[in-house]
Amino acid sequence: MASHAADITDQEEELARLRERIQGRLDQLLPQTDQRDLVSAAMRESALAPGKRIRPLLMMLTARDLGCVQHPGLLDLACAVEMVHAASLVLDDLPCMDDAQLRRGRPTIHRRFGENVAILAAVALLSGAFGVIANAAGLSDTQRTRAVDELSRAVGQQGLVRGQFLDLSEGNATRSLEAIADTNELKTSVLFGATLQLAAIAAEATEAAGDALRGFARDLGQAFQLLDDLADGRSDTGKDVAQDLGKSTLVAMLGSDAVHQRLREHLKRAEVHFAHACGPRTPTQAFMHAWFERQLNHEAPAMSTVSRQRQPS
Amino acid sequence: MASHAADITDQEEELARLRERIQGRLDQLLPQTDQRDLVSAAMRESALAPGKRIRPLLMMLTARDLGCVQHPGLLDLACAVEMVHAASLVLDDLPCMDDAQLRRGRPTIHRRFGENVAILAAVALLSGAFGVIANAAGLSDTQRTRAVDELSRAVGQQGLVRGQFLDLSEGNATRSLEAIADTNELKTSVLFGATLQLAAIAAEATEAAGDALRGFARDLGQAFQLLDDLADGRSDTGKDVAQDLGKSTLVAMLGSDAVHQRLREHLKRAEVHFAHACGPRTPTQAFMHAWFERQLNHEAPAMSTVSRQRQPS
Numbered sequence: 001m002a003s004h005a006a007d008i009t010d011q012e013e014e015l016a017r018l019r020e021r022i023q024g025r026l027d028q029l030l031p032q033t034d035q036r037d038l039v040s041a042a043m044r045e046s047a048l049a050p051g052k053r054i055r056p057l058l059m060m061l062t063a064r065d066l067g068c069v070q071h072p073g074l075l076d077l078a079c080a081v082e083m084v085h086a087a088s089l090v091l092d093d094l095p096c097m098d099d100a101q102l103r104r105g106r107p108t109i110h111r112r113f114g115e116n117v118a119i120l121a122a123v124a125l126l127s128g129a130f131g132v133i134a135n136a137a138g139l140s141d142t143q144r145t146r147a148v149d150e151l152s153r154a155v156g157q158q159g160l161v162r163g164q165f166l167d168l169s170e171g172n173a174t175r176s177l178e179a180i181a182d183t184n185e186l187k188t189s190v191l192f193g194a195t196l197q198l199a200a201i202a203a204e205a206t207e208a209a210g211d212a213l214r215g216f217a218r219d220l221g222q223a224f225q226l227l228d229d230l231a232d233g234r235s236d237t238g239k240d241v242a243q244d245l246g247k248s249t250l251v252a253m254l255g256s257d258a259v260h261q262r263l264r265e266h267l268k269r270a271e272v273h274f275a276h277a278c279g280p281r282t283p284t285q286a287f288m289h290a291w292f293e294r295q296l297n298h299e300a301p302a303m304s305t306v307s308r309q310r311q312p313s
Numbered sequence: 314m315a316s317h318a319a320d321i322t323d324q325e326e327e328l329a330r331l332r333e334r335i336q337g338r339l340d341q342l343l344p345q346t347d348q349r350d351l352v353s354a355a356m357r358e359s360a361l362a363p364g365k366r367i368r369p370l371l372m373m374l375t376a377r378d379l380g381c382v383q384h385p386g387l388l389d390l391a392c393a394v395e396m397v398h399a400a401s402l403v404l405d406d407l408p409c410m411d412d413a414q415l416r417r418g419r420p421t422i423h424r425r426f427g428e429n430v431a432i433l434a435a436v437a438l439l440s441g442a443f444g445v446i447a448n449a450a451g452l453s454d455t456q457r458t459r460a461v462d463e464l465s466r467a468v469g470q471q472g473l474v475r476g477q478f479l480d481l482s483e484g485n486a487t488r489s490l491e492a493i494a495d496t497n498e499l500k501t502s503v504l505f506g507a508t509l510q511l512a513a514i515a516a517e518a519t520e521a522a523g524d525a526l527r528g529f530a531r532d533l534g535q536a537f538q539l540l541d542d543l544a545d546g547r548s549d550t551g552k553d554v555a556q557d558l559g560k561s562t563l564v565a566m567l568g569s570d571a572v573h574q575r576l577r578e579h580l581k582r583a584e585v586h587f588a589h590a591c592g593p594r595t596p597t598q599a600f601m602h603a604w605f606e607r608q609l610n611h612e613a614p615a616m617s618t619v620s621r622q623r624q625p626s
Contacts, residue, residue, distance in 0.1 A: 096428035131465030141454035152444030
């Protein structure tokens with residue numbers, strides 16, 4: 001028991017160190033050279049604001065589980081994915097999209113900097129992410145090219161863009177369970193997919209491991225989206241409350257108990273996939289397990305409880 | 314004289330063939346698989362609408378002048394640059410940017426498809442461009458990586474994004490001639506720069522040739538922006554009339570005669586740079602010369618003449 005607690009403390013410290021490295025590198029990659037450059041300021045605000053850093057952490061932990069230790073370019077790949085994630089949040093929050101007022105407990109980027117600067121910052125983050133990959137140290141150009149291809153697919157017409165379009169255009173209509181799962185996959189799983197493929201590329205993992213990680217990303221993304229849906233309606237998320245009101249989410253259709261159960265099934269399947277890629281009981285699995293438990297325990301007791309601390313996205 | 318006319322006819326036919334190849338490849342790269350997918354429709358409308366195709370043409374002609382004939386991936390690089398150009402036009406036209414109603418003689422993308430679809434289409438075109446480069450045939454991964462790096466720089470924080478930001482934030486204030494030229498460089502020259510560098514990368518040109526092409530792009534971009542400023546106020550451009558009203562453009566500050574003279578000086582310098590890279594009197598130079606002469610002759614007689622045909626951008 002004491003050793004279990006020590007393990008958890010070790011892991012917390014390790015995660016804190018990794019978060020610090022990610023934060024430090026993002027800070028270098030997104031310099032504020034000129035105070036009048038509002039686009040830089042908006043890029044920094046959106047990418048450097050305190051967040052879970054779940055994607056870059058997941059990439060770095062997975063790469064290590066795949067045998068890739070102290071890779072000089074991995075941190076940059078992780079930051080590239082976080083830059084894309086930040087850009088997608090800026091765009092999703094725009095008045096013509098979800099029209100969100102709060103993100104990570106602060107006013108959204110377009111409210112602080114104006115819509116035009118918000119859009120330009122998102123574009124610069126996106127295109128910057130590809131540049132970061134093209135210049136990441138310690139990778140062959142073949143690895144860089146594969147990483148660019150993966151990230152481009154995750155963002156584009158069949159990825160985040162399509163997820164956001166489906167969410168906007170079908171969100172208020174009645175949808176089948178399948179349609180909701182498809183949209184959730186595009187909104188969340190595809191970027192997890194790219195995150196894990198970039199880890200596999202850096203680690204020179206086998207094709208079989210890469211495939212297993214694709215399965216892991218699918219289930220993980222679904223679990224995340226369900227967690228997000230369960231959290232909507234609470235005021236302690238750092239985001240707008242009841243953003244999904246009127247949308248046909250799984251919570252609205254099945255109730256939160258059934259969604260909890262589905263979430264746990266996705267997590268179980270995700271663990272099986274991950275074990276195929278990296279073996280059982282790895283640090284990444286321990287991290288994901290602990291993270292979801294914390295979120296679920298926070299969330300479970302009372303859907304209406306307010307002003308509880310929950311790590312913002 | 315007869316032979317000169319024959320040369321021009323040959324060149325016109327050659328350009329028409331190249332335009333057709335570019336159009337055909339863009340059509341393949343941007344398929345409309347599902348009629349309900351408005352993002353795809355908006356991407357196609359913005360990239361396939363009749364345009365000058367000046368950047369892809371310039372890339373293909375320059376690569377040939379550099380000795381690169383029938384390269385299997387050049388067409389894809391050319392389309393990638395055109396996709397970025399199309400994305401930048403969609404974003405520039407948004408209500409929160411230039412709030413334009415017309416582009417290429419048609420309602421702007423956000424007017425036809427809504428702001429959210431317009432933004433998503435631009436993002437998908439941008440990220441798709443990097444994917445097209447990553448998959449372009451006949452290039453080494455080192456060439457692909459260099460091309461991604463070039464394009465990323467041209468779009469991002471020190472490229473098109475910064476040009477648009479400066480244009481928005483300084484456009485209505487009094488600016489120095491230098492500040493106007495700097496903004497024009499970022500708005501126009503940087504994407505010409507990437508266009509020509511991609512040609513140089515595909516052609517495996519020397520570093521000296523690449524440097525000369527950077528100089529060419531700078532002067533060419535300035536010449537283009539001046540042409541655009543001279544054309545503002547005319548109703549035959551397929552764009553909103555007098556979009557620059559109130560902006561401190563060089564035409565407003567110096568008058569159109571002086572701007573004409575500056576434009577010709579930029580063109581002369583551009584020719585010298587190009588000759589350093591590819592030698593004198595190449596087909597590319599003939600093309601650019603003929604193109605500018607046509608635009609200038611169209612434009613010169615009367616700034617206020619309406620309903621004349623001018624190739625839309």
